[in-house]
Amino acid sequence: MTRLSDIMETQDRLLFSKLFHKHRQVEVTLNRSVLAWKETEKSRKRSSGISNRAETAHIHALQVCEIVAVHTKDDDQDNKETRRSRAEAKQTSRLHPHAFTVSYIRRTRQHQWCCSEVIFHSANQALSEQWIKVINEQLALLTHRPKSLLVYINPYGGKRRGKRIYEQKVAPLFGRACISTDVIVTERANHARDHLKTEANLDKYDGVVCVGGDGMFSEILHGLISRTQTDNGVDPNQPDAELVPCSVHIGIIPAGSTDCICFATVGTNDPVTSALHIIVGDSQPMDVCSVHHNDSFLRYSVSLLGYGFYGDVLKDSERKRWMGPARYDLSGVKTFLSHNYYEGSISFLPAENNMGDPRDKLQCRSGCSVCQHKPSSKDTQWEMSEEKEMSDKVGGWRTIRGKFIAINAASMSCACPRSPKGLSPSAHLADGTTDLILVRKCSRLDFLTHLLRHTNKEDQFDHSFVEVHRVRRFNFQPQQNEMHSLEDLTETPKKTGFRPICSAQTNYNYQDSHSSWNCDGEILPHAAIRVSVQPQLIRLFARGIEEQQQSLLEDPCTLWALEPNTHYSVD
Ligand SMILES: Nc1ncnc2c1ncn2[C@@H]1O[C@H](COP(=O)(O)OP(=O)(O)OP(=O)(O)O)[C@@H](O)[C@H]1O
Ligand SMILES: CCCCCCCCCCCCC/C=C/[C@@H](O)[C@H](CO)NC(=O)CCCCC
Ligand SMILES: [Ca+2]
Numbered sequence: 001m002t003r004l005s006d007i008m009e010t011q012d013r014l015l016f017s018k019l020f021h022k023h024r025q026v027e028v029t030l031n032r033s034v035l036a037w038k039e040t041e042k043s044r045k046r047s048s049g050i051s052n053r054a055e056t057a058h059i060h061a062l063q064v065c066e067i068v069a070v071h072t073k074d075d076d077q078d079n080k081e082t083r084r085s086r087a088e089a090k091q092t093s094r095l096h097p098h099a100f101t102v103s104y105i106r107r108t109r110q111h112q113w114c115c116s117e118v119i120f121h122s123a124n125q126a127l128s129e130q131w132i133k134v135i136n137e138q139l140a141l142l143t144h145r146p147k148s149l150l151v152y153i154n155p156y157g158g159k160r161r162g163k164r165i166y167e168q169k170v171a172p173l174f175g176r177a178c179i180s181t182d183v184i185v186t187e188r189a190n191h192a193r194d195h196l197k198t199e200a201n202l203d204k205y206d207g208v209v210c211v212g213g214d215g216m217f218s219e220i221l222h223g224l225i226s227r228t229q230t231d232n233g234v235d236p237n238q239p240d241a242e243l244v245p246c247s248v249h250i251g252i253i254p255a256g257s258t259d260c261i262c263f264a265t266v267g268t269n270d271p272v273t274s275a276l277h278i279i280v281g282d283s284q285p286m287d288v289c290s291v292h293h294n295d296s297f298l299r300y301s302v303s304l305l306g307y308g309f310y311g312d313v314l315k316d317s318e319r320k321r322w323m324g325p326a327r328y329d330l331s332g333v334k335t336f337l338s339h340n341y342y343e344g345s346i347s348f349l350p351a352e353n354n355m356g357d358p359r360d361k362l363q364c365r366s367g368c369s370v371c372q373h374k375p376s377s378k379d380t381q382w383e384m385s386e387e388k389e390m391s392d393k394v395g396g397w398r399t400i401r402g403k404f405i406a407i408n409a410a411s412m413s414c415a416c417p418r419s420p421k422g423l424s425p426s427a428h429l430a431d432g433t434t435d436l437i438l439v440r441k442c443s444r445l446d447f448l449t450h451l452l453r454h455t456n457k458e459d460q461f462d463h464s465f466v467e468v469h470r471v472r473r474f475n476f477q478p479q480q481n482e483m484h485s486l487e488d489l490t491e492t493p494k495k496t497g498f499r500p501i502c503s504a505q506t507n508y509n510y511q512d513s514h515s516s517w518n519c520d521g522e523i524l525p526h527a528a529i530r531v532s533v534q535p536q537l538i539r540l541f542a543r544g545i546e547e548q549q550q551s552l553l554e555d556p557c558t559l560w561a562l563e564p565n566t567h568y569s570v571d
Contacts, residue, residue: 096121111267146206154212196223213256343479432535
């Protein structure tokens with residue numbers, strides 16, 4: 001642990017100078033990890049003389065890894081300052097005309113970041129230039145920061161604001177951080193996926209940025225994974241193939257309808273926050289589920305695989321795309337009122353006991369210890385041997401048959417503005433498991449209570465008709481039509497809602513007895529699927545949701561008041 005008061009004095013300083021900040025003289029120190037400053041004794045005495053009040057010395061400190069950029073001060077900033085305190089600013093600029101600006105990350109509220117600036121003035125041009133040079137040298141040592149990005153913008157996602165969001169909020173920040181970009185505004189669905197699969201020269205880039213929603217992210221995910229497997233000679237059609245992790249990071253600028261992947265990995269859906277996570281080169285590994293039907297690959301999923309309720313909501317909402325994000329509310333109500341249930345059989349391989357439990361209330365947060373746990377060779381051998389047996393009786397596989405309103409596999413919490421704690425609040429981003437939630441047939445009122453608990457503090461799993469398992473793999477088989485007896489057929493319409501009951505009873509067909517899988521917002525063409533979690537297959541420019549730090553919210557820069565003989569610490 002570093003003592004902050006030492007930072008001003010220790011020998012590991014790279015630079016120390018007396019400069020001017022906000023018309024006061026300050027001592028500024030830079031070491032490898034912190035840029036800190038405090039008002040000089042002389043200046044403090046002068047200002048307390050003017051205000052007739054004793055002032056406390058404050059140390060302001062910025063972590064070097066949270067500095068976005070350093071530049072010579074430009075005229076625009078001069079104007080901002082002039083508006084605030086015209087006379088003082090003029091005087092400072094006249095006496096100390098050589099100024100530089102440090103842009104840095106400031107935490108505002110609820111995981112939101114913004115880019116703030118602190119300006120230092122000097123009378124000495126060479127000194128000001130030296131500060132810029134030395135800070136830039138330190139930033140250059142942060143080699144995980146991206147220098148070149150390939151950006152895909154979906155102009156039609158969410159409220160169709162993707163292009164404007166990128167141009168107005170994100171591009172200026174990338175420019176300030178000297179990141180070069182190639183921007184592609186997509187012209188059709190799957191444009192980004194196909195470009196990544198075959199054309200893009202990925203050697204040129206440190207990352208790919210997706211401006212859009214979960215559907216657009218899914219395109220980028222498929223393009224990158226598919227390209228990586230092709231380049232490494234892996235056949236994705238084999239359900240047991242071990243996929244090769246992608247080396248290129250993905251950044252998400254939220255501009256869709258749900259944006260649950262951004263929300264669950266950053267804690268907020270804010271384009272500026274996401275841009276700053278990209279700039280500092282954050283890295284968050286993420287699990288990916290591969291979904292197969294028999295021996296053919298269907299799709300990848302990182303958030304929700306939902307059969308029954310969420311499949312039906314999505315299917316209905318696709319016809320209402322023109323409505324934008326509101327389509328989910330309308331289809332949600334309609335599907336809820338239909339109150340359908342579906343029969344089927346689900347078998348799954350539970351995760352080992354040391355992988356936590358979906359109800360343990362241990363939420364996945366930045367630096368999560370559960371996600372850092374690598375399966376030991378013993379765990380792996382266990383899993384392999386169980387896998388080969390594939391039996392209901394022997395080994396770890398379990399099978400549950402029944403009538404379900406919803407079957408959901410949440411590989412991450414799936415938190416989003418509609419449900420801030422998500423479908424499975426304790427699911428982990430990168431633990432190699434998915435939380436399988438089975439909601440059995442129940443009354444409308446019970447199901448409504450369950451749904452409402454996604455939006456409040458109550459436990460949505462605390463119902464007799466809900467069970468949840470943390471699993472590494474699962475298979476689903478819908479009830480086969482031909483297996484129904486005549487008696488079953490009169491029961492199987494599964495429509496207890498507003499569709500005419502007689503038509504459901506007399507025209508029993510595949511559509512009525514089967515739902516569809518919602519795979520991260522895309523409909524799968526088959527109901528019978530095999531799902532396998534591929535641990536940490538991709539990396540995002542994110543760090544997981546940070547625990548809130550109250551002290552960081554109080555001042556633009558991290559700030560400590562120095563009491564005599566007291567040491568203050570940075571963790
Ligand atoms: N130029 C384009 N024209 C039409 N469709 C596109 C284009 N570019 C991408 N798409 C498709 O648009 C679909 C929806 O996009 P996106 O995910 O950005 O927004 P959304 O559906 O509103 O948000 P969310 O997925 O978060 O609910 C994606 O499946 C993507 O394949
Ligand atoms: C009557 C009050 C009921 C309130 C219930 C709120 C429950 C909300 C849970 C939300 C879970 C979202 C899971 C995310 C899924 C995404 O991969 C997918 C693509 O964006 N979105 C949807 O399928 C869109 C799914 C939208 C569902 C409404
Ligand atoms: Ca997971």
